Amino acid sequence: MVWSPPQIGSRPVAILGGGVLGRRIATSYVAGGFNVHIRDPFPQAREDALKYIEENKEAYTSFCPNGKPAQYGTFTASEDIETAVKDAWLVIEAVPEKIELKIDTFGELDKYAPKDCILGSNSSSFKSSLMLDKVSDERKKLVCNIHYTMPPTIRTVELMTDGYTHQEIFPFVSDVLRQCGMLPATARKESTGFIFNRLWAAVKREILTILAEEVSDAAEIDALWAHMFQASVLPCQLMDRVGLDTVAFIEDNYINERKLDGSLTVDWLRSSYIKQGKLGLKTPEQGGLYPPSTVAVNPPLNPAASSAQASGPKMPPIFVLDVGLGANSPSYPSLSGISTNGKILRLDAPNQPPKALITGLPAPDGIDVDPSVNRMYWTNMGADVTAKDGTLMSATLDGTDKKVLLGDGVLTTPKQLILVKDQEKGTEKLYFCDREGCSVHRCNVDGSEHEVLVQNPGSVGDLMHWCVGITVDLKTRKFYWTQKGPSKSNAGRIFRANIDFAAGENASNRSDIEVVFDKLPEPIDLEIESETGVLYWTDRGEHPRGSSLNCAQPDGDKQVKLLARQFHEPIGLKLDLERKQIFVCxxxxxxxxxxxxxxxxxxxxxxxxxxxxxxTLPQA
Incomplete structure (x- = not known):
C-alpha cells in the first residue's frame, strides 16, 4: 500500500514534554513556520516552555534555509494528551527515558491521535520498536525514532524505523526538518544508539578502559582530544556533565544487546565512581572523572598543542551565578516559579568542570569579590517576587561563613551588585539595583548604613521603572543604572546621577537624574572603563540589536557600538581590557x-x- 503524507495546513506538531529539550524542539518548528502544541502535566513547565519559544524563536530562524518565515507558527500548551494531539499531523514524545512510560504513551497516542498522524520518539536509548506493545498493527507503520540532540547548538536529528515504518516517511520528515534548520540523518535499519551515538559509545568505552587500566587520566585524555580534533567539547568533561550514572545506564543497553564485557567499562565505573557517589557535576563535592576541585588541563604533549592553547583566551578564575532555572534544576520548587536551586560556581580554566562553592540559593543574580579580605558579595532575587524576600549576602571565597547583610522585607528582587572602594571618601560600599523595588541602593560591606539612592514611582508591575544593572564612575563621581523596560520592547534606558546627594534632596526627588541612552532593546548589566569613560552593557532584547554586548561614550558622540551578538539572553559581564577581552554569561x-x-x-x-x-578574581 502506497503511503500518502498527512495534509499539514494549520494542523500542529504536538510535543509531549515541555522540558529543556522539548521546548527547544518546539521552537525549531515554530521558527520554521509550523504550528506547535506542547503537552506537559506541570503548569510551570508549560509556562516556561511558551516563554522560551517567544524569546528564542527569532534566534532559531538564523539556521532556516529561507531565513525568517512569512509567519511564525503558533504555539500553545495544555495539560492533557488528548487535547494536545487532537488534530496533530506529527507527534514527538520527549518524556523521561522509562520504557514503561513510553509504552503507555504510545498506547495513548494510538487511541487519541488522528489516523494519518506520524508518531515519533525522541528517545536516545530505546528503539521505537520496544514501545509498540499497545499500538495497533496499522499504526506501527507510522511510528519511528526522531532523535534530537540539543538545538540550536547541535542541530542533528537522527531518524530510524521501528521495523514497520513506511519508508516514504523518512524523506518527507527530513524535508520538514531541513525547513526548520535541522540536519537530518536516517539510519538504514534499526540500531541501538542510532549512528552518532554508536560512534560516541565506542569512544566512551575505550576511554573508560584506558582509565580502568590506569594508562592515563581524564585531563590528559581531554588535552590530547582537544589538540587532535581542535575541539571544545571534550569527552571526559562531557561524561562528567551528563552524569556518570547516566553514562553507565546507556552503556548497559549496549552490553545487554551485544553481550559485551563490561568489566573494564561500566562495572569499573560503578565500583570506582558511582558507588562512591562520584557522578560528576551532579555531585560537585565528590567530583567524577575529574576531582572535586577544578583543575587545569595537563600541559599538552607537544609544542603545536602548546601554541594552540596559547592562542585561546587567557582566563582568570571566574565566579559565576547559576540562577537555578536550567536543566540542572530538579523541579520547580516554588509556586512563583523562582527556583531555590541557585549556585555560586568557580571556573578556573576554559572548558573545565566548575566547582560549586554554594548551592541551594533562591535565584542569585549579582556578584562581586574582594580578595583583600577573602570575601564575596552577592544578591538573591528571592523565592517569591511578591514577598519582598530578596537578600544581600556575603561569604568567604571558598563559600564558607555565609552571612545575610540585608533581608527581612527590605528588598524585593536585588540584581547587579558591585563593590566600590572610594578613596576620596575613605569608604567601601556595595551598590546594587532592586528590580521590582524600582530602586537603586548602597550600603557598607557589612550591610550597615543602607541608603536608597533612587526611588522610582510605580509598583512591582511597572516594568518601565524596573532598575537592573549598575556601575560607578569615581572619576566623574557619577553612577549609572539600567531600566530595561518591558521584555523585547526597545524601550530600555540607561540613566546616571551624582554619587552624592544635593542638599535637601533624597531618592524620590533628586534633580540630577539624566537619561544617557534610550530606545535600547533591553539593557541589563553595566560596567564602565574608568580611564576612558566608555560604558559597556549587555542587552537581552530582540535581534538584531538585542542579545548583544554593546559600548558607547556617554560624554562623547554617544554612538552605540555593537561589539558582539547572538548570545542567549546575556546578563553578566566583566571587563578584562588588559587582555583586550570581556567576559559575558x-x-x-x-x-x-x-x-x-x-x-x-x-x-x-x-x-x-x-x-x-x-x-573575575584578580590575580595576586
Whole structure:
C-alpha cells in the first residue's frame, strides 16, 4: 500500500514534554513556520516552555534555509494528551527515558491521535520498536525514532524505523526538518544508539578502559582530544556533565544487546565512581572523572598543542551565578516559579568542570569579590517576587561563613551588585539595583548604613521603572543604572546621577537624574572603563540589536557600538581590557570571552545551567 503524507495546513506538531529539550524542539518548528502544541502535566513547565519559544524563536530562524518565515507558527500548551494531539499531523514524545512510560504513551497516542498522524520518539536509548506493545498493527507503520540532540547548538536529528515504518516517511520528515534548520540523518535499519551515538559509545568505552587500566587520566585524555580534533567539547568533561550514572545506564543497553564485557567499562565505573557517589557535576563535592576541585588541563604533549592553547583566551578564575532555572534544576520548587536551586560556581580554566562553592540559593543574580579580605558579595532575587524576600549576602571565597547583610522585607528582587572602594571618601560600599523595588541602593560591606539612592514611582508591575544593572564612575563621581523596560520592547534606558546627594534632596526627588541612552532593546548589566569613560552593557532584547554586548561614550558622540551578538539572553559581564577581552554569561548556560577589537566570541564554559552574574578574581 502506497503511503500518502498527512495534509499539514494549520494542523500542529504536538510535543509531549515541555522540558529543556522539548521546548527547544518546539521552537525549531515554530521558527520554521509550523504550528506547535506542547503537552506537559506541570503548569510551570508549560509556562516556561511558551516563554522560551517567544524569546528564542527569532534566534532559531538564523539556521532556516529561507531565513525568517512569512509567519511564525503558533504555539500553545495544555495539560492533557488528548487535547494536545487532537488534530496533530506529527507527534514527538520527549518524556523521561522509562520504557514503561513510553509504552503507555504510545498506547495513548494510538487511541487519541488522528489516523494519518506520524508518531515519533525522541528517545536516545530505546528503539521505537520496544514501545509498540499497545499500538495497533496499522499504526506501527507510522511510528519511528526522531532523535534530537540539543538545538540550536547541535542541530542533528537522527531518524530510524521501528521495523514497520513506511519508508516514504523518512524523506518527507527530513524535508520538514531541513525547513526548520535541522540536519537530518536516517539510519538504514534499526540500531541501538542510532549512528552518532554508536560512534560516541565506542569512544566512551575505550576511554573508560584506558582509565580502568590506569594508562592515563581524564585531563590528559581531554588535552590530547582537544589538540587532535581542535575541539571544545571534550569527552571526559562531557561524561562528567551528563552524569556518570547516566553514562553507565546507556552503556548497559549496549552490553545487554551485544553481550559485551563490561568489566573494564561500566562495572569499573560503578565500583570506582558511582558507588562512591562520584557522578560528576551532579555531585560537585565528590567530583567524577575529574576531582572535586577544578583543575587545569595537563600541559599538552607537544609544542603545536602548546601554541594552540596559547592562542585561546587567557582566563582568570571566574565566579559565576547559576540562577537555578536550567536543566540542572530538579523541579520547580516554588509556586512563583523562582527556583531555590541557585549556585555560586568557580571556573578556573576554559572548558573545565566548575566547582560549586554554594548551592541551594533562591535565584542569585549579582556578584562581586574582594580578595583583600577573602570575601564575596552577592544578591538573591528571592523565592517569591511578591514577598519582598530578596537578600544581600556575603561569604568567604571558598563559600564558607555565609552571612545575610540585608533581608527581612527590605528588598524585593536585588540584581547587579558591585563593590566600590572610594578613596576620596575613605569608604567601601556595595551598590546594587532592586528590580521590582524600582530602586537603586548602597550600603557598607557589612550591610550597615543602607541608603536608597533612587526611588522610582510605580509598583512591582511597572516594568518601565524596573532598575537592573549598575556601575560607578569615581572619576566623574557619577553612577549609572539600567531600566530595561518591558521584555523585547526597545524601550530600555540607561540613566546616571551624582554619587552624592544635593542638599535637601533624597531618592524620590533628586534633580540630577539624566537619561544617557534610550530606545535600547533591553539593557541589563553595566560596567564602565574608568580611564576612558566608555560604558559597556549587555542587552537581552530582540535581534538584531538585542542579545548583544554593546559600548558607547556617554560624554562623547554617544554612538552605540555593537561589539558582539547572538548570545542567549546575556546578563553578566566583566571587563578584562588588559587582555583586550570581556567576559559575558547568559541564561543559555554559556560563559564567553569576547575579543574587544574583533568581537569574536569564544566559549570558555557551557553546560545546561542558566547564568546571571559573574566576576573575575584578580590575580595576586
Amino acid at each position: 547568559d541564561l543559555g548556560g554559556s560563559v564567553y570571552a569576547v575579543d574587544v577589537e574583533t568581537g569574536k566570541k569564544t566559549v570558555v564554559h557551557r553546560d545546561e545551567g542558566s547564568y546571571t552574574g559573574l566576576v
